[in-house]
Amino acid sequence: MSEFTFDLATPADDSAIRRLLANNPVPGRVTVTYEREPNYFLGCATMGHFCQVLVARHRPSGQVAAVATRTTRPLFVNGAIEEVGYIGQLRVDERFRARWLVSGGFRYFYQLHADGRVAGYITTIIEGNTEAQGILVEHARRHFPVYREVDRLCTLAIILRKQKIPLPLKEGANITPASPADLPAIIGFLHQYGATKQFFPVFGEADFAGATTLDFRVEDFMVARQNGQIVGVMGLWDQLRYKQTIVRAYHGSLRWLRPFYNGWLRLSGAKPLPPPGQPIHFAYASFICMAQNNPDAFGILLRYVYNLAVARGYAYLMVGLSTRDLLLDVARSYAHIPYYSRLYTVCWPDDQRFHKKLDQRIPYVEIATL
Template structure:
């Protein structure tokens, strides 16, 4: 079957959602990463300016055999704000994977990128097929330059609320706090590589912040001065992790596992067809990258959200000293490889490696 590559349109929504539903991740628990009910709403959260393309069958208009998004978002790079592409959501229908469609997609991507332009992307370590593809050196593919390993932690919520030192207060934010939040995000974020740059006033109805509002942060103050921010985001209205099924052994153990999770904290496994209950963290920043301040915020968060969510999702590059804080909690760990993708040489030499690297897992 012959396909043409074209910009995605809102009318492609159902075809794209069908494609996503047909590409689950197999394992003891079969998972599907979905974007119900509107793929494009989620695309506008992942990127400030989405750049979504589909491969449409020439003899079957509306039939989508592949999709990808290489949109932009503004991040700090070497202390300056730059629009950087993030390549993601590449999905190819199973019946198309043995043809030339991947080659054609990358040939088209080459035309989209400006000379010298590079992108970020991430690949799960468990996704051996994708890792083998990016490392293949196949003609027409860009070069994927390894640029760190990301630890994504699913921190299980718990009931016990910690005691805070007398001079420290943690509370939920409000509209009056937005200027302080913006100032801290800029002051600390500009020293990191890839920390997102955005106007916090966009929480008032902007599509890039769909589901957020002025109360979507926990704030840590010492003597009244803001020293830490931990944003939280319920993204179930735009993306879901759905359980499609279990292996025989895992299915038999599910109820026992869930009982254990209720008693000790953990991710409860729903019946096939159900979705996992978690909250994504974003805009995680503490003054001077102080691990103790992050610990206080996470201690508070895992108790504050207990009973409403099974887990909190956060992520750090392995070389980030703040990654050690997540090791203190009962968690499930997921590893991803981060790459800088380019057709025009290695961009890593242009980066100041002395700056800590940041990943916004809520926008992956």
């Protein structure tokens, strides 16, 4: 008999899951934990309309040994709306690693996949995570799903300093915060131009009035118009109330140089690095959508959202784009810390149609929903 069982989490598992997240940091020059206080399930609806939280339980002790999520939501695939899955939030307690947990977990995952909700999934793996890359991609077992690389993604942690002068607008152009009356037009714009990107999320008006966009208000949209027509939108989404990135330790030279680096940050108008035990204060640039993927409109909107983030006291503005996207070059003009990951489609070996049908559109992944 296996020493682990696999099933779906219930609210009774909440404290055990949160403890697993808090006790298993992600290493690096800055060791962090990705936490979900005060309730793990509070932010699950932001990942998809349908969400299953999978847990592995250690039979002898009854402890939660691992957690992962299977979520689904409508995305644009080749320009058409399709329900697509996402595999994410995988965390394994370090005490139980290398004990065939992944193998057993995928067997259970395949049982859940049999509900037929989706044909395929997407997921991301952070560059440098050689363990995940080896287990899931390079040396996957025969009964594992097939991971196929689609693109390289870049997330920029833009360092927020003092507000910057707004970029000049063309005649007939203006940038304004949205109002609830603007929402139908914004949704129509997101559908029209979001369809040009692979995996752009499909939102309806009801999504901006509930848990799908928890703590995002319509007024957090900045809207660019030219002669009265929307030509670009971007939002500022703060999820700190239910998702936190906590600094646990600094390593190497950063451990000793942090006081000096913080002094430089303060002099330049930026927030200092938080001490261990404190969260990194950031917000996401979300719902990034431009008519014709226009980099000029993007640059103007990004400047407004940057200034809004500064005014609200954040330390970083997170911007996630494909490395093939021309908009990324504009965002890179700001002082930033880059993080790279690989985007994969995931299909079971007996049905890889989802892999094979994708065209060459540039992907857009809403990083706030991962």
